[in-house]
Amino acid sequence: MTTTLQPPATPAASAPDGPPARTPRRVGFGSKLSAWDLKLSPYLYISPFFILFIVTGLFPILYTGVISFMDWDQIRGSGTFVGFDQYAYVLSQPAFWDALRNTFSIFVLSTVPQLLFAVFIAAMLDQNIRAKTLWRMGVLVPYVMAPVAVALIFSNMFGDQYGIVNTLLGRIGLPAVGWHSDTFASHIAIATMVNFRWTGYNTLILLAAMQAVPREYYEAATVDGAGKVRQFFSITLPSLKPTLIFVVITSTIGGLQIFDEPRMFDQGGTGGSNNQWLTISLYLYKLGWGEWNFGRAAALAWILFLIILVIGAVNLFISRSLVRDEGARDGLSRAQRRAASRAAKQRLAAESTGKGARS
Amino acid sequence: MKSRALRRVALAAAVASTSALVLAGCSGGGGAAAGSSDEEITLTVATFNDFGYTEELLNAYTAEHPNVKIVHNRAAKSNDARANYFQKLGKTGLADIEGIEVDWLPEVMKYSDLLAPVPDDLKSRWLDWKVKAATDSSGNLVGYGTDIGPEAICYRSDLFEAAGLPTEPADVAAALQGDWSKYFEMGDKYVAATGKPFFDSASSVYQGMINQVEAAYENPDSGEITATTNPEVKKIYTETLDASKTQSAHFEQWSTDWYAGMANGAFATLSCPGWMLTQIEGNAPEVSGWKIADVFPNGGGNWGGSYLTVPANGPHVAEAQALADWLTSPEQQVKFFQQAGTFPSQVDALKSADLLGAKNAYFSDAPIGEIFTNRANAVSVTPFKGQYYFQVNDAMSKALLRVDQGTQDAQTSWDQWVSQVDAIG
Numbered sequence: 001m002t003t004t005l006q007p008p009a010t011p012a013a014s015a016p017d018g019p020p021a022r023t024p025r026r027v028g029f030g031s032k033l034s035a036w037d038l039k040l041s042p043y044l045y046i047s048p049f050f051i052l053f054i055v056t057g058l059f060p061i062l063y064t065g066v067i068s069f070m071d072w073d074q075i076r077g078s079g080t081f082v083g084f085d086q087y088a089y090v091l092s093q094p095a096f097w098d099a100l101r102n103t104f105s106i107f108v109l110s111t112v113p114q115l116l117f118a119v120f121i122a123a124m125l126d127q128n129i130r131a132k133t134l135w136r137m138g139v140l141v142p143y144v145m146a147p148v149a150v151a152l153i154f155s156n157m158f159g160d161q162y163g164i165v166n167t168l169l170g171r172i173g174l175p176a177v178g179w180h181s182d183t184f185a186s187h188i189a190i191a192t193m194v195n196f197r198w199t200g201y202n203t204l205i206l207l208a209a210m211q212a213v214p215r216e217y218y219e220a221a222t223v224d225g226a227g228k229v230r231q232f233f234s235i236t237l238p239s240l241k242p243t244l245i246f247v248v249i250t251s252t253i254g255g256l257q258i259f260d261e262p263r264m265f266d267q268g269g270t271g272g273s274n275n276q277w278l279t280i281s282l283y284l285y286k287l288g289w290g291e292w293n294f295g296r297a298a299a300l301a302w303i304l305f306l307i308i309l310v311i312g313a314v315n316l317f318i319s320r321s322l323v324r325d326e327g328a329r330d331g332l333s334r335a336q337r338r339a340a341s342r343a344a345k346q347r348l349a350a351e352s353t354g355k356g357a358r359s
Numbered sequence: 360m361k362s363r364a365l366r367r368v369a370l371a372a373a374v375a376s377t378s379a380l381v382l383a384g385c386s387g388g389g390g391a392a393a394g395s396s397d398e399e400i401t402l403t404v405a406t407f408n409d410f411g412y413t414e415e416l417l418n419a420y421t422a423e424h425p426n427v428k429i430v431h432n433r434a435a436k437s438n439d440a441r442a443n444y445f446q447k448l449g450k451t452g453l454a455d456i457e458g459i460e461v462d463w464l465p466e467v468m469k470y471s472d473l474l475a476p477v478p479d480d481l482k483s484r485w486l487d488w489k490v491k492a493a494t495d496s497s498g499n500l501v502g503y504g505t506d507i508g509p510e511a512i513c514y515r516s517d518l519f520e521a522a523g524l525p526t527e528p529a530d531v532a533a534a535l536q537g538d539w540s541k542y543f544e545m546g547d548k549y550v551a552a553t554g555k556p557f558f559d560s561a562s563s564v565y566q567g568m569i570n571q572v573e574a575a576y577e578n579p580d581s582g583e584i585t586a587t588t589n590p591e592v593k594k595i596y597t598e599t600l601d602a603s604k605t606q607s608a609h610f611e612q613w614s615t616d617w618y619a620g621m622a623n624g625a626f627a628t629l630s631c632p633g634w635m636l637t638q639i640e641g642n643a644p645e646v647s648g649w650k651i652a653d654v655f656p657n658g659g660g661n662w663g664g665s666y667l668t669v670p671a672n673g674p675h676v677a678e679a680q681a682l683a684d685w686l687t688s689p690e691q692q693v694k695f696f697q698q699a700g701t702f703p704s705q706v707d708a709l710k711s712a713d714l715l716g717a718k719n720a721y722f723s724d725a726p727i728g729e730i731f732t733n734r735a736n737a738v739s740v741t742p743f744k745g746q747y748y749f750q751v752n753d754a755m756s757k758a759l760l761r762v763d764q765g766t767q768d769a770q771t772s773w774d775q776w777v778s779q780v781d782a783i784g
Contacts (some may be wrong), residue, residue, distance in 0.1 A: 074471055075449050093782065155615070160764075162619045179765035180611070267613040269438070270753075273773075274767065289442050291750065292466065304680035 011273070021355045068298035069146035074288075079295065086299035087191065090287075098275040099283040100307075104337070106262075106279065107255030110198075116193070117203035123232060126210045127204070135206070139200035145278055151264035157187040180266055186277040193261045198254070199356065203246050209243035210236060245319045252315065256308055257281050280304050362653045399677050401428045402682055406456035407440035409433075409637055410505060411412060411695030412686070420685055427678065437462075447775070451497035453670045455679035456686075459502065462651065462665045464492055464545050465746040467502075471495035475669040475676050477503055481684065488741040489704045493666055503687040505702035508632030510567060510660045510732035513722070517648035518627045522552035528725065539598065541654040547604040549627055555666025556608035556761060559626040561759040563612055565599045567630050569752075570660045570742050577745035586751050587777045596755075600769045609763045618642040630655075632662045633702035633731050640721045651725040659737030664704065694715075702731045709735065747783055754779045 018353055068086055070079035092094050125136055142150070157164045158179040166176040179189045213236060221231045259281040263269045271278025278286075284304070288297030380777040406412060417429050425777070434440035437460050447453045448470055459467055469475075477500035482490055485504040493502035495655055516526040524545065525531050526663055546557035558564055569575050569592070576650060586592055603609075608626040609619040619628055622643035629635065631651060639649055667683045669676060685691060689708035695701050696708075697717055709732055719729035758776035761767045767775070 003551060065684075075445065075473070089782075094778075159614075159616045159619075160612070161625070162623075163618045177406075178764065179613075181766050267611060273611075273764065274758040276766075289446070356446075 021352070024352065062297045064301055067294055068302050070295050072294040072298070074294045075291060077324060082295070086295045087303065090296055090300050090303060095275050095278060095283060096280075099271070099278045099280045101274070102262075102271075102277055103258065103279045105184075105187045105250070105256060105258060106190050106194070106277070109187055110194040110258075111248070111251045111255055113191070114195045114199050114202060114251070115244070117199050118206050118247070119201045119237075121199070122206040122210055123236065125207050136204065141200065142196050143201045145197070146195075146262040147197060148264055150197060150358050151261045154189065154193045154196070154261075155265045180272065181276070183272075183274075183276040186265065190258075190261045190265060190277055194255075194258065200252070202251075205247060206240060206243055209240050213239045245315075249312075249315055251310055253308070256304070256311065259285070280307075298330065368416050392652075399426050399428070401430055401680060402456065402675060403430045403432060403454035403681055403684070404456045404458075404667075405432045405434070405440065406458035407434040407437045407460075408634065408706070409457060409699040409701070411697075411699030411701050412670045413698060416691070416694055416698065420682060424681075427682070429682070445725070448670065448673070451672075453673070455669065455673050455675055456683050456684065457668050457670065458505070459666050459668055461666070462744075462749055464502075464666075465744050465748055467668070468493075468495050468740070469746065470778050471499060471501045473671055474501040475671045475673075476501055477678060478680070484706065485704050486706060488738075490561060491741070492744075496511075497582040498531050502668050503683045504704040505665045505667060505687055505692065506633065506663075506696070507704060507735060508634060508661050508663035509738060510630050510655050510662050511730050512628055512652045512654055512733050513631035513635070513649055514626060514628045514652060515646075515648045516723075518555075518624055518652045519549075519555070522549045522627075524549060524552075525615075526650075528650055528652045531650075531652040535652065535654045535656065537656070539564075542656045543598075543602045543606065546628075550605050555624070556626050557606040558628050559608050559617060559620060560608050560612055561599050561603040561763045562756045563630055564602070564607075565595060565715075565755070565759055566662065566752075567656065567660050567753075568595045568599065568694075571657050572742060573740055574743045576748055577743065579743040579745070582745050583616075584747050584751065584780060584783065586755075587780050596759075597769070599759065603763055605761075607763055607766075611760055617767075618625060622646055630660075630662065633696070633700040633727070634663060636700040636719060636722065636727070647723075649722055651719075651722050651727065651730055653730040653733055655734055655737065658739060659734045661735075661738050661741075665701075670701075673674065696728075700727065702735065750783050751780055754783075 066121045067079065069081060069083060071082050071086075072079035091359075121139060125132070126138075129135065146285065160166065160176070160180050162177055163179065165179070170176060179185050201294050217235050218231055221235060225236070258279050262271060262277045262279050262282050263285070265277055269282075270290065280300070281304075284297050284300045287300060288294050404412065404417075412431055414431075417431060421427060425581070432454065434443065435760065441460070441463055442456070444453065444459065471778055481503075482500055486507070489504045489507060490500055493504070494500045512531070513532045519531070520526050525534055534545060549555075549557045566572060572595070573593050574585070574591060575592055576584060578585050585750075606697065608620055610625070619642075621629075621639050622645065624646075629639070629717060636651075643649065666685060669679045673679055687705065689705040691713065692701070692703035692705055692708050693711050693714045696703055696714065700719075703714065705707060708733055714728040715726075717726070718724045746756055754776050758772045761772045761775075762769050
């Protein structure tokens with residue numbers, strides 16, 4: 001059975017002067033589905049991760065929050081409500097403030113030299129050197145080593161009385177440094193371990209960003225008479241800004257949670273006789289698995305979360321002006337695009353009724 | 360350009376191997392049916408450091424009980440074993456038999472209802488202070504005692520000779536007979552003659568002294584912390600640090616520097632319980648000068664010692680208890696002593712001829728059976744260790760280390776320790 005589609009009759013009042021006015025085509029259900037598909041499928045594609053995260057990640061985070069308000073017995077899995085006592089306890093401990101100081105100190109000592117080295121090494125690797133791939137893979141080898149193994153070896157090297165480093169210092173005539181007794185020295189030792197591990201990783205990320213800089217810029221600069229160093233500071237570094245921000249953010253996240261290296265720095269793993277290298281994560285582990293007081297450990301975990309939020313906000317504020325909003329192709333924000341499409345629809349509707357009214 | 364047929368074959372192969380893996384993973388983990396005693400079972404034993412349980416010695420049990428297979432897991436350090444133990448106590452994941460150390464007992468006693476009690480008829484097997492420490496308030500003994508740590512003094516006879524001090528074990532024992540002031544006097548002589556440290560660290564001397572105090576940190580009746588106001592604690596603290604100024608090698612015990620010190624003569628004496636012997640031998644294999652003197656200031660002291668516990672929710676509690684019974688029987692413990700120096704806590708073992716005749720070749724054929732039996736008999740004080748003992752003692756070791764390393768002076772360190780102890784609990 002065939003049907004013949006007739007275009008719907010134009011309104012009686014209209015006497016067409018020009019070409020007959022086109023009424024909008026009736027949108028079938030199939031078209032609606034495909035419109036939804038276009039709008040919803042990005043969300044559906046990313047949802048499995050978020051569903052899994054909610055179940056395995058978000059729930060424990062919220063449960064930790066619940067425990068932080070209780071005096072919790074982990075072995076029996078029960079506790080009594082104590083309000084903000086655990087938070088008050090943690091904030092009143094000198095160990096917490098020592099841990100905060102140590103964490104930031106180690107973080108600064110490990111991030112700044114690391115980035116400087118990484119930028120420098122990446123610039124070297126970007127040049128036309130021999131056996132490029134070998135060098136580029138070589139810088140990643142420290143990253144592949146197990147952090148605990150690296151920490152054990154380095155702590156041995158930084159031994160107070162029989163470590164290699166002190167022996168070498170003695171040979172040059174410098175006094176032995178108390179790597180395990182002096183606070184700042186212990187931070188330098190731990191930062192060295194962190195730098196050893198992460199410099200190669202950051203180098204490769206920065207190298208990739210450097211290689212994305214168009215070569216024409218360098219050619220133009222050479223024509224204008226700029227030397228290599230001037231080119232580095234005026235072309236390479238500004239182009240690296242977004243990547244540097246990414247690297248700083250990942251270093252921040254890692255640096256605030258540093259655990260492996262301080263834990264393996266000495267036998268006890270409790271951050272030194274006077275909390276010289278106790279970091280926040282290490283203090284959390286001490287509260288939870290040293291004293292078996294999970295209420296306090298949970299409170300500290302949430303305090304750490306708040307600290308990271310603050311730092312993240314600072315990061316965001318600083319980098320807002322430097323990095324464009326991702327995902328927009330034409331430079332408009334989401335609200336602006338919506339407004340533009342609404343205006344276009346209104347115009348279309350006005351045009352069609354206008355045309356209809358005219359005829 | 361892959362042909363469609365090839366792609367289909369590859370897809371089929373992928374599906375087949377994936378499903379094979381999934382099926383293999385889902386099946387297996389065979390249900391342990393509680394069957395008769397002829398049922399094939401596997402018992403896991405978890406220890407740390409060196410209890411002396413070798414493959415060979417454990418096979419003797421398997422020979423008598425062919426249906427039992429023993430799997431022995433050893434943690435490198437007792438701290439790791441402790442973290443694992445309390446993480447899983449009351450839940451799944453612990454071995455059928457778990458070794459615990461006497462330092463954890465106060466915390467273990469809080470959860471004694473989660474452990475299978477030792478049958479009453481076995482209680483007389485062990486020294487009474489060993490049994491008392493592991494008995495909870497309802498009278499259940501929850502640990503099978505393995506070893507104890509009676510201390511003697513290990514010394515470097517070659518370094519003593521260079522300092523003009525007596526070198527034969529008997530002479531050294533005679534010279535050190537008495538209390539701690541005699542020990543420090545000899546230390547002064549040694550330092551004056553050689554200019555090198557006499558003992559390894561302030562905390563090792565301190566722990567020898569504090570373990571001879573009846574109730575150092577807590578009130579046995581109320582459980583309250585009395586450490587900061589106990590004059591004995593302050594006295595021992597001051598004495599230790601006064602001597603440590605010149606006589607201590609300033610090491611942190613169990614650090615790599617400390618191990619190296621055993622080999623290169625950084626200190627001349629060390630408080631030696633039975634289990635320390637393998638430590639010295641292992642870390643200073645080339646050194647021939649280490650000897651053992653049958654003496655300890657104030658007679659004797661106990662450092663360490665372990666128990667075997669059987670978690671009550673395990674799949675084979677009865678069989679595990681039978682194995683624990685065998686492992687801690689006097690005859691077996693003597694064999695483990697000969698293997699690893701873990702001195703028996705069983706009363707009958709202390710009378711055995713095998714034990715009394717044991718010698719250690721590394722320590723110049725020292726009669727270790729005799730020495731440690733004498734030292735064990737000389738232990739007169741069983742220190743009370745309540746639930747805060749571990750934390751208070753830990754803070755004290757740190758306080759001593761701070762002064763030993765030169766980070767703080769004795770008074771500031773003491774004040775910091777007092778404020779830390781006040782925050783406990």
